[in-house]
Amino acid sequence: MAVATKTLEELCINSIRFLAIDAVEKAKSGHPGLPMGAAPMAYVLWDKFMRFNPKNPQWFNRDRFVLSAGHGCMLQYALLYLTGYDSVTLDDIKQFRQWGSKTPGHPENFETPGVEVTTGPLGQGIANSVGLAMAEAHLAARFNKPDCTLVDHYTYVILGDGCNMEGVSGEACSLAGHLGLGKLIAFYDDNHISIDGSTDLAFTEDVAKRFEAYGWHVQHVENGNSDLDGITKAIEAAKAVTDKPSFIKVTTTIGYGSPNKANTAGVHGAALGDDEVKATRENLGWTYGAFEVPEDVLSHMRQAVERGTSYQAEWEETLATYRTKYPQEAAQFERMLAGNLPQGWADSLPTLTPADKAMATRKHSQASLNALAPALPELIGGSADLTHSNLTELKNSGDFQKGRYENRNLRFGVREHGMGSICNGIALHNSGLIPYCATFLVFADYMRAAIRLSALSQAGVIYVMTHDSVGLGEDGPTHQPVETLASLRAIPNLTVIRPADGNETSGAYKVAVANRKAPTLMAFSRQTVPNLEGSSVDAVAKGAYVLSDCDGTPDIILIGTGSEVGLCVDAAAQLQANGIQVRVVSMPSWELFEAQDAGYKESVLPTAVTKRLAVEAAASFGWCRYVGSDGDVISVERFGASAPGGTVMEKFGYTVDNVVSRAQALLG
């Protein structure tokens, strides 16, 4: 390489470093170490390999970049700015970590175009990346034609020691290896430092060997600080391996360039401080002032705009050709990209009556999924090794496997957390794919961090959670949810729905599929429940509705959810027979109810009627909102027990007699 070019490359790399250093310094908060150490690999990747259009962060066929080590986000913000994204200006960088800025403390996809997924909690980004790569492989298999390559992009991710220690990353990477995701390329920022200090303290495994064990293609760039050539060759080699994901271990120095703080834990997560900022400038020969970027650097890196515009134009020609040759596929593809659902997609959802066979709601879920599958080709998902318990198999498709990426049944293995994170990636690929994932409701605990991120990052993931109460029986307290519903209802932006029967299940799916910018979690029973008179598909969207009513003002309102609504109905009949005026409300979803106007809410739960008995085979935590201090809840306030489901439900008070009895006690 000519000396002049080398100098330009160094200038670019140091520009990235110093934007990070200066931004963190100004904010007196943030993580300079990773940007300083990973700048070389990131520069090579963004400048020489990645295909993206800075002026169109949503261009479909862009390569995806994920910074799994999200604390190092100044690295990404610097690159977004330097390459010409409108979403990050120099002013935005100066507002790093300030109220209302576009450059928050960890990357947020909903805040900053160019950021694909929200990271920060370690291990999530790499797992999201597996999902992004799965989405690409799937769409490529479905839409590409021998003479027309519409879908063709890579997923690049930078992760560090922290991500590598987290279990969720191991889950996702094991699956990625199994699936042979050849267009996933991960850079391991191997700097031997984590917050506590040297990785010698707790992390001495052979990471490269572990990734070989997962079936990845593994390389090592020994000098990630300055061997740009080595980095380049490694990326080329990684791209050349098409049947395995690639892992490039890049050994770097955290805080590279800082004479006194490089290679220490201190440079990981704190501003360098005035003196050290000066010293680093001297050390690296950086004569530019705070936030000052050399012209040459800017014009060089802004070539990304020209390149990207050209890539996109090329692709749009391909799309035009595709439209002509394959009009049907093109129409579907573009419909999906636009985020539109097919006309009448919900029409296939079953509507049932009490005459229809009583079934566990997990079976109704199965029916709904399979009714939707042909109508919604974008529906893709699976279970964490509980396919035949969760009943989530799409019968009209095969398993998504290496070489069969067009299939829609995802086999996640016993990897709940990885599954959730992967689905976030599939959703945030933003190509109209609708991911669903499933496990036992109680194991939402394993994947809670991913569920939270679905809610935060506006990912329309559908969570199908079965075996939703102590009613599941013999598997016992480790498997029986008690407090799970409450814990999930507490998450902002997550819609939790617990359908009572077939109609409500259909209604739940109707909501979930339409809910593309936020996650929906549905809870289904293991045990059989009847189809209820008056149950409604469409009322589910209102969160709660009057299932059966009395004349005039009710003496008492029974509020049930899911498998307990039937008990309320039967209890109401008995109470009515004793002259008590009873209204039965089915309340499949708190969040949907809260979203209704005051008039509707009042019409369902009139303030004047203070005698309210909620019946739900779960903890009462939070129910005071709907039953008030004059009300009561038949609830589970302890862990469950191992016995046949019917026995457990009976012992725990979920009988018609007990509902009647508690209602009468309430009425005094």
Next chain:
Amino acid sequence: MAVATKTLEELCINSIRFLAIDAVEKAKSGHPGLPMGAAPMAYVLWDKFMRFNPKNPQWFNRDRFVLSAGHGCMLQYALLYLTGYDSVTLDDIKQFRQWGSKTPGHPENFETPGVEVTTGPLGQGIANSVGLAMAEAHLAARFNKPDCTLVDHYTYVILGDGCNMEGVSGEACSLAGHLGLGKLIAFYDDNHISIDGSTDLAFTEDVAKRFEAYGWHVQHVENGNSDLDGITKAIEAAKAVTDKPSFIKVTTTIGYGSPNKANTAGVHGAALGDDEVKATRENLGWTYGAFEVPEDVLSHMRQAVERGTSYQAEWEETLATYRTKYPQEAAQFERMLAGNLPQGWADSLPTLTPADKAMATRKHSQASLNALAPALPELIGGSADLTHSNLTELKNSGDFQKGRYENRNLRFGVREHGMGSICNGIALHNSGLIPYCATFLVFADYMRAAIRLSALSQAGVIYVMTHDSVGLGEDGPTHQPVETLASLRAIPNLTVIRPADGNETSGAYKVAVANRKAPTLMAFSRQTVPNLEGSSVDAVAKGAYVLSDCDGTPDIILIGTGSEVGLCVDAAAQLQANGIQVRVVSMPSWELFEAQDAGYKESVLPTAVTKRLAVEAAASFGWCRYVGSDGDVISVERFGASAPGGTVMEKFGYTVDNVVSRAQALLG
């Protein structure tokens, strides 16, 4: 081996198999596959290697056995019965999975003596086992003398494909390898089947290689169905390796012996059915009836009683010698085993006044931990790579590392879930060790499954969770808890405490340390808070108390927790100045408050005073319980934001002015 002995071994192994088959059949529920396949390895382990006293499941120096693949619990129940534990009789086995039985659907330590930890949720048991082995190593290093080996036992665990897929197991096993836990021996029941079917569907990594990468000693027994000799040699070899944990991959056939269902997913988790039970009996030449165990088998396996009694007697002699030679150490050892805390242990906890320096409660936590450390030699713990943020280092000790197991600072690495499960193991080693673990409160989500198991299995783990609200500032919404407190309060048997200042922090630790049979989780602020007038160490145990009062009946009660109590105090002063009678209640813990008698609760929150304003920088979910329908909550109902902490708190309404304003609005 003589033919007669071989036959006896076969009889023993098949006895285990058929107890499992028959119990599952009778219950029409359960998992026969693993017991049938893993019976040979389990038999060799229990009969030839494990040192335990069936008549004293709590004998300190017993080897620990964990069935991480907890669904296969009939394997363990069969062994407990056959070897002579009183906790599992033949009747108990016949009551498998029935209400009130000692043989629940997954092993429960609090239900069945002989069961060390509660398993079922996959990956937990192996992670617990790492904790059990850490406890042994620690106690051995602390108490053993050159001439007196008091602590010397192994931890054996059987895990399957499911456990191996789970991220939590990878976290714990990576740490175990780093720590060189030589007395941890894991058997991988390698049967290539999980619930969905063949492991070819989703799990094709090279597991053995991954464990080599972790630094374990790895072996493979190719025929785990009948090569008892091979199993024996592998265990011997594993025991001979003293500086690495050992991983023995034992290839077996799930459901071994069942002619039509062996090696299928169907035999994993369902009763064989009458016909297949018969066919299996024929296939294995088992002429005994349901639940019938040959005399020879029983008397052979019951030799465990004689052996165990003798092991224990031997050990008690050692203990007697130890008492004589090392009376101080012996006294501490026996005090710990008895579960007694040292006299006056809590005296060292700081008591502060408003004159003392205002500090973040995480700093008070640090002070409390370090005050306790010399007083409580059993206190041992650490952080998931956030030691200097959580402030959890014990200054009077070094790091627990290979060759330095006597130290008390545990370096977990970025492995929150593994950390929680490991601490459950340390607690359930039942030797008086008091484990604590730490991370940012929001990352409780990563380890929720382990926290739940602490609560279920009665493990007195102390969770130290810092950075407990949006007040943490710049790290932003991925790091800022909103709904976390609510989600944790919902867990039965978990005590959640959010101290307001230094006194309350001391009070929280007082509760947590004394709480040995259930977990305690404490939430601490990142930001500085004042020491409050009237705050109380001892009142924390009551969950809520009157911090400051007015004359006569209050017009309004301000209820604060943690960092918001100070706001309530200041607001009260302003309101009082305007002639409003205000009581300020500090409510560090809901669970502790609920445990008080009605009289006390009424005295703090009199029913007649309905104007109540709660102030907590968290979601309002559940607060209706204490503020009622006439009350209000200053809460956070959305995800947080990245900005300096003071800015965020202000923007979100956590100012004295806003508290005053909302209080006035409530009063109308």
